[in-house]
Amino acid sequence: DTAVSQTPKYLVTQMGNDKSIKCEQNLGHDTMYWYKQDSKKFLKIMFSYNNKELIINETVPNRFSPKSPDKAHLNLHINSLELGDSAVYFCASSPPAGANVLTFGAGSRLTVL
């Protein structure tokens, strides 16, 4: 059973489009995250939710909007996609007692043409 699953794995789209990435975890964790990994492998946090409440919101354009319908799901919607949004987006989750011990999904590779 996959612990943190993301869909889709690959996404190729045109500039200006709107797209969503979905994430689900079956670990019973309270906290979920979105990280962005650029072409140089640099991994940077975008958002963090604890039990559906937004707790970290880094300097990310307003075009990015996370949504957590429940504590097992965290989705990422991106409006008006730009070339610079091309990256691998990772979802992760962590337990309350080990909040900095993250379990990552396999990533969603977004290519904006």
Add this chain to the structure above:
Amino acid sequence: QKEVEQDPGPLSVPEGAIVSLNCTYSNSAFQYFMWYRQYSRKGPELLMYTYSSGNKEDGRFTAQVDKSSKYISLFIRDSQPSDSATYLCAMERPGTASKLTFGTGTRLQVTL
């Protein structure tokens, strides 16, 4: 200057070698230190976790933290081709709600 610096490599070693991977950091407030391993086209997975200074050993892996020098290391003994991956260091300040700061990763290749 990035808060966490890591040599991107690639680092190529023969099977059986001892590997040393390192990160330096500038923020003395970091208290939690982690090493993640990332295989190609996969998500990072936690390898080692240490709090403050000291050493921690787990099988062939040893993590060291030297807070006075702002320097952390990961040693891999008897390296195997299956250790070929990118190794990312990560750190966290207390009270930042699990906001990890990652290094850029070192790509390791273990050859037969």
